[in-house]
Structure formats: C-alpha cells, structure tokens
Amino acid sequence: MTKYTVIGAGAMGLRYGVLVQERTGNQVDFVDTWEPNVEKIKEQGGVYVSRDHKDRHMVPINVSYPEDYTGDPDVWIIFVKQMQLADMLKRCAPLFKEHQYVFSAMNGMGHIDKISQYFPDNHIVGGTAMIATVLNGPADVDFMGAPRIGEMHMCNKTETNDAMTHQIFDDFKDAGLGPIMTDNFMGTLMSKVVFNAVVNTLCTMFEIQMGQFIEYPGVKDMATQLMNESFDACERAGIHLVETRQAEVESVDYVSRVANPYHYPSMYQDFSKGRPTEVDYINGYIAKIGREHDYVCRTHEFITHEVHMAEMMRKYKQQPAAATVAAK
Template sequence: MKYGIIGAGAMGYRYGVMLQKNAGVDVDFIDTWEPNVEKVREQGGVSVARDHKNRRIIPINIFYPEEYSGHPDVWIIFKKQMQLAEELDRDNAAGIFHDDQYVFSAMNGMGHFEKIAKYFPKNHIICGTAMIATRMDGPANVDFMGAEGTEVMHMARYTNEKPDEKTKAIADDFKKAKLNPIFADDWMEMCMSKVVFNAVTNTLCTMFEMQMGQFIEYEGVRAMARQLFDEAYDACERAGIYLIPTRQQQVDSVITVSQEYKYHYPSMYQDFSKGRPTEVDYINGYIAKIGREHDYICRTHEFVVHEVHMAEMMRKYHKPQENVADNNIQKEGVRQ
C-alpha cells in the first residue's frame, strides 16, 4: 500500500521513514512548515540519527498540500492538537482527501479523532497510541530514541469493530516496519491509558524542565504519580472508561519507561522549550474535563494545568534551559 504522512515532525518522520526503509512501501510526506519542507529539498532528504548516532540523510518525497497530486491508500496524521483543525481544513481544500482512503493517528492528547471524523468515514479511522520517543532538533533533523525493535504501539478501529482486511494490511505493514503493533478492543480505553501516562511524565517533566531520568531520581515520584493516576482512573471509571493497565502497572511504567529514556525530554517540554504552546489542555485538561462531566473534580490535574500555563507565561522573563542531553551522553559515555 501507499502511505501519506500529514505532519513531517518528530513522529511523522519516525513512522514514515521506518515504513519506507523497513516495510519497503511508498511514502509521501505532506507538511506546511516552510523551513522544514525547504530544508528537506535543500539537503535531499531528512537527517536521521538513532540514539544520537549514525546520522545520515534519508531521501524522502515531501510536498505542500496545494502541490500534492498523489492518492495514498492510508493517511498517517501527526500534528499538534492545537494545529490539527487548521491543517485538516487546508488539506481538504487542497483536494487531497478521498472517500476510499483510511486514516491512522497516534497523536498525544485527546480530541483529534472527532476532528478527523469530519473528513473520513468513522469505519475508515484507526486510532493509535505509541510509546515511542523521538526528538526533532530542527527542520528536517530528527533523532529516533531507543534501540530498533523496542518501539511499542497499539491500534483499534474508531468504531470498535474487529479489524477489517484493510486494517489488518496496515498492521502488517507496521509490523514489517518494526513498529510492533498490538490490537486493542476499545479505542477510548486504549487512548486514555496513554493520556493518563503522559499526564504524569510529560507534564511534570515540563513544569520542572527535567529529563525523564532526572524526574525519577526524586524519591517521591511514585507518590506523585499515584495521586495523579488515582484521580484520572476515578474520573474515567465514572465515565465508564476502564483503562488497560492497572493503577499499579501505570505507576511502575513511569519508572521503567523513564529508565529506558532517561536522557529524553518529553514532547511537551520540547514544545515548551521552543516557545510553542503545550498540549496540557488536551492531556491533564482532558482528564479534568471528563471528571467534571461526571460530577468529579480532578483537583490535582486542574492545578497542574494552571501551573504549566503559568510556566508558559514565565518564558517571557527567562529562557527555558537548553537540552543538555547531548552533553550528558558525552560525559557518561552512554547512549541516549
């Protein structure tokens, strides 16, 4: 099958390059960030490293929506939540969406599938989550974090129906790409399980400008995680959403994932450090919204949403610290 990537950012490049390289499928990239598109064209592709090593140029095809005339079988969408509606409107106006196409997305946060459903039939939408860390250090410059084969992702149909032949074929391509897909039965339970995880690691690391390994040095991390997880699980259960991991499994995963990616700044901090709005409203804010809709106040989640927005405001008074991961690698002689 042929794939089109909407959003040539950290995760868009990760999925597109791995599909192209490992699964041997045709991939086109659609992006609207001019420095990114023009850098790809200038250097003949995207610059890719893995764990800060073996950087090389991977040739890719990249287009602005208005100049694209291809017809992928599947769109893969990775945009920031606050940019998605405008992006989809522009892509639709460019005439690149077609009734026979399927669409997959594993974006952070919640709210994107409702937007995607305005342009695609619900039974053509495949929801996803990805426990995959990637850095984008500049236009057309990415670093895939973690050894190849450690990628973990889940997928489920937006209708919660069993996988049809097209969905199975997409999963087969993801498997060949070494993205390690796992099917889930319920898309909401699957996606909210990831949102709840991000509501701890992404948000707290951003508030304190910490790498994940620095975060778990603090002896109170388990207690902090448990407090946020308990609120999130209580809100979800009141809404009839039953998450895949247990509460204890979520707490344990904070430690194990942070150990694996100890030099990694989560994606929310990558936005924060570059002066961009964060997705906290679509993560902790979404959990709080579910709670209030079901007569439950997630006081901690509402508080940390305010704290992140306050930290965003404070960027006008001081610059966030640089990503010092590279220096740490050189000092300790370990991979990122």
C-alpha cells in the first residue's frame, strides 16, 4: 500500500485525492491552508462531491493545516496556485523526508523549480491533467465529465521512470485518472501549458465556457497562431513537445467541443472570483522562454497584457455606470 498526502484541498487536489482514496484503498490525507475550506471540512467531516452537478454526496476525508499534520506519506500530491506555492512549500518543509516522492500536475510552469528546492530530481514526478473540476465553495467540489474519461501524462524529472513512479502510475490508473507515462519531462509539461495558453486565456477574457468558445469559426486560426509561437519558442529552447502542432490544435477543438463543452477553465474560475490569474505562468512563461532564446512571442505577450488589463478592469464592473446627459 502507498500512502498519499495531497497538498492543496482545492478542485484538482480533491479530485485526485478522493479518487485515489475511494478506488485504490490507499490511505490519503489532505493538507491545506485556506481556513474556510479546512474548517468546513472538519465541521462536516468531509467534502461534498458531485459529478456534472448531480449526485451530490458526502465523502469523509482527513484534512490538517501544515503545522498540525503529523503524517509521513510515501508520496505528496501537490495542487496549489502557482503564486501560492512558495509559501505553501515553506510551511510544509518540516514534513518532508528523504524517502518521500512528490507528484504535481499544476497548471502553468514555475512549480518544478520551487519543488526542486525540497526534493531530489529522481523523487519528482511531473504531470499534466486534461481533467475538468470545479470547486463550488469550501468543502464542495464538482467532478466534470464522465467517470474515467479524463487523461493525464506523467514523467519522472530524471526521465528514468523508477519503481515508485510506476507505482504512482498504477494507483492513478486504478483511480480512473487515465495516466500515460512518458520519458520526456519538459516536453510533457509544456504540452499542457501551450494548450492552456489558448483555451484558458481566451475563455477567461471573454468569460465563456469552452463549448461557447469553440463555436467561433476563427478559433482554429487563433489556436494555430498561438501554437506556432509556442512551438517556435520551445524548439529554440531545446524543448520537444510530446504532441505535434497539429495535434495540439486538434486537442483544443476536441476538448472544447466534445470532452468539456460546459466547463469554465480554472483561469476563468479565478478571474470570476476576483482572484489573480496564472497567466504569467502560462502565456507569460511561453513569452519568457522566447525572449531568453532571441524569439519574441508577440501574441503571447499581448494576451498576457490583455488578461492583466481585464483583471484591473474588474473594479469598474462592480460600479453602476454613471448616467450621462447630452448637452443642449
């Protein structure tokens, strides 16, 4: 048996942890710092779980603040926002042990560098998750999509997938998370970043679901333009994505039109609740790679500014429009 502890009892952390707990029989604990969430889970003895807004039921889970947790897991699963990760790792640092592994499939890029400050490369497993989940509020999560329809990729940072990496793979497979093992670490992670740089960002700016987004006939051209910049930047940096340009464009269509048409991407969920978005770790990260290798990703840089402008402009939506009177 493998013991897991999930750092971040948000939408994705709960989905991974609950499914591993329910379908594999492994022990799963949760560590979180969002007080309303932790206190609500403790008060009701678990989390309410729905699937596509139906079958809402209580799932008992064990949650602690980092300072109160006394467990010693074999594997940490990390799902927190990029901008919150450094503080979370610092608070959890006294809990980390030499034998432990860590898995993370967070959106964007930047987390691996931070995690590497606490764990050796051969104990770090990175991944991606094409799995839609919504946190309705504290201790209330909604798994989007049919059971076992999601897909994810994973790879040890050393690109040598050892016994524990394969054990994590097997547990995720039994949990119905659809894991696919690769031997290309950065190419695996960046393949999800370039996808999010199209769907998450554009859906957020227009405040629409993925199915609404794909209705626009120009989406393929927009996706192709963004993907070409992403691939050009990655190739100059020596990063070879596990998907082709065409496959990534086709994935934008399939996931938006078929797999998750009613889903609001996680970036929009943050945006709509007045939280900062992770655009700097997605489009901004791609643009950063380009600049570092003498290539300017003009569209990604422009979109990064647009999202930040939209964040700033939220303050005006909260105010009634001033009445104007035409001068006579």
